[in-house]
Amino acid sequence: MDTAIARPELLLVADAVAREKSIDRDEVLEAMEQAIQKAGRAKYGHEKDIRATIDRKTGDVRLSRWTEVVETAENEDTQIPLHIALKFKPEISLGEFIIDPLPPIDFGRIAAQTAKQVIVQRVREYERRRQFSEFKDRVGEIVNGVVKRTEYGNLMVDLGRAEALLRRDELIARESFRNGDRVRAFIYDVREEPRGPQIFLSRTHPGFLAKLFAQEVPEIYDGIIEIKAVARDPGSRAKMAVISRDASIDPVGACVGMRGSRVQAVVQELQGEKIDIIPWSPQAATFVVNALAPAEVTKVVMEEETGRVEVVVPDTQLSLAIGRRGQNVRLASQLTRWDIDILTEAEESERRQEEFRRRSGLFVEALDVDDVIAGLLVTEGFTTLEELAYTPIEEIASIEGFDENVGGELIRRAEEFITRRDRELEDKRVALGVTDDVASFEIFSAQTLVALGEKGVKTLDDLADLASDELMEIVGTGLDEETANEIIMQARAHWFPEDGSSEPDAE
Structure with missing residues (x-):
């Protein structure tokens, strides 16, 4: 018997919703099928696998129960053993379904209301998915919209086919909009959130200024002039660096325009923000x-x-x-x-x-020389005794007023002072209790090892317990955060056994 019921009006409704929401007609019909399925399960049993189909040409609605053929049934409502299924269909095999047509259901008030809720929810999901797919590739563009409503100072902006959020902190200072006002903003992010895709707008983003100039200056739009960097203090002042790929075009003059017409159009949009345009x-x-x-x-x-x-x-x-x-x-x-x-x-x-x-x-002090010789060394660019000690004697002898005898003597005195100083620092390091394990780090100079000891960092465990900023503060300039983290991780290596287990093996 034919269990289909013709409902051509469903196709008309699907067409209307699809046009209104700008989503695919099949997606609306799928939402209707799910609504009919839900009503069917409410009538024949929620535990059963009830499915509905709507003919895409005639609007015929068919309802059926699907039962999977398995070796051993674990769920009698949705599965049937193979030996029983063979009695109904001798040619059936494992994994196939027995499809039993069901009588069409007559929608009551409750069922119709439930179906409507399902359809609305699914259409909203499809609409959000369409919005995300449409706007996820438009990050970095300027859009025009109308302020729809205000929520705690944040603006909800109607973009025509979507709704976007313009937060209060993304508005220029002293700027205010009312419902119905037109607003121009920059899409800086589009992301999925639990309540659906969110489109985030900004009027303070540096990209907003860059895109405004791209709209006002044809040379930027055509790629002849490139905006290399933008810095903004929104509503007050901004700096923009530009470069021209055509030597005959002045990038700054092109952005300023005749009598400042181009830059003034941007300044007006940014509520009087002063803009310095500089050559990159x-x-x-x-x-x-x-x-x-x-x-x-x-x-x-x-x-x-x-x-x-x-x-x-x-x-x-x-x-x-x-x-x-x-x-x-x-x-x-x-x-x-x-x-x-x-x-x-x-x-x-x-x-x-x-x-x-x-x-x-x-x-x-170190070389036991007078101020004149010391001044000549500094003037020639020597800053440390190490530089002097490792400089070829010929180079020192070439300094005006010096000869090889003077150069050799200066190098000898510098080497003696460095040796004596390092010996004293080594003795002090040992006296402070800084272990050889810590001293084995080549990056640490003798002065640094003493500084570590004076701060109580004497063992690998002490070094491993430091944070990178603490180590940088002790060592001083010349140590960046990345290197500090590497040193600390090397110091922590002995905490972990070589086999990679979380704890050392018990003796």
């Missing part, structure tokens, strides 16, 4: 100088190992270089990714003189 340079020192504009720079000293740079400016330019509340130097540091220290010419000169006096004093 592959030379780090030049880039730092450009980034500190409008302040003038007279000298730059780079320390690549530590990522720091010292910038010397005229005394009159100090406040301009630092900026209000340190804004200019902070943005320049973010833009260049260098830690920038600013000194005036007077401060730099005073520090240089102090450094000269300190190094000269070291040579005077």
Whole structure:
């Protein structure tokens, strides 16, 4: 007997929902099938495997019970032993299903309400899935939307086919929107969450400024001009580094536009945020100088190992270089990714003189020479006794006023002092109780071993118990966090047996 019941109106409803929600028609029909299945299980038994199908052309609804053929049935509601199934269908085999048609169900009020809830829930899931697949590849784009509602200062923005979140901390300071206002924002993240996919917007993200310029400046959109870096203090000031791939095009002038028309359009969108557009340079020192504009720079000293740079400016330019509340130097540091220290010419000169006096004093005391010879050594760039001891005698003899006899004597005195100092430090290390295991780390100098002993770090266990920042503080400059962690992990190696087990074998 034909157990199908024609419901052509289901196809009409599916078409309407699919158009309204912008999801696939088959997904809506699958949701309807699940709703009918749920109603069927409520009538014939929740433990049974009841399935429903809707004919995609006619709208015929069929309900059936599926029973799996197995060797030994563990669940009589959904399984049937093979020897019994063969009585109904002699050609059936293991793993196949016996499908029994069921009479169509008449939806009552409760069943219809349940079915409606299932359909709504599934359609919402499909809609969220569609939103995620559509927007996950649009991270980094600017979108326009309408403020739908406000929740605790956060804005829910209607993007037409999706809803996005613009948090209060992603809004420019003193900026406010009301329901119905149009808003322009940057998609900085799209991710799955328990309540569904979430689209996160921002108006403070550096990428927002970059994309605004891409919309205003055709050369950026075409790739002739590239934005290399952006740093922002949202609503107040920003710095943007640009470079041109065409030598005939000025990247800064193109971004500013005729009479500032292009940059002003961006400034207006960002609530009056002042924007410094600077030329990017592959030379780090030049880039730092450009980034500190409008302040003038007279000298730059780079320390690549530590990522720091010292910038010397005229005394009159100090406040301009630092900026209000340190804004200019902070943005320049973010833009260049260098830690920038600013000194005036007077401060730099005073520090240089102090450094000269300190190094000269070291040579005077260690080598038993007068101030003139010590000053010549410092002027030639010698900073430590080790440098002097390991420099070829010919190089020292080439210094004006020196000869090979003087050079040889200076090297001999430096070597004697280093030997005597290291012996004293070794004796002090032993007296402090710093073990040979700790001293075996080649990275530790004699001075460092004494410093460790004075801080109570005397054994491998003491060293292993340190945190990386504690070790860096004791050792001082020249030790980065990665190296400190490696030393600590090496010190902890003896805690673990060589066979890799969690505990040493019991004796």
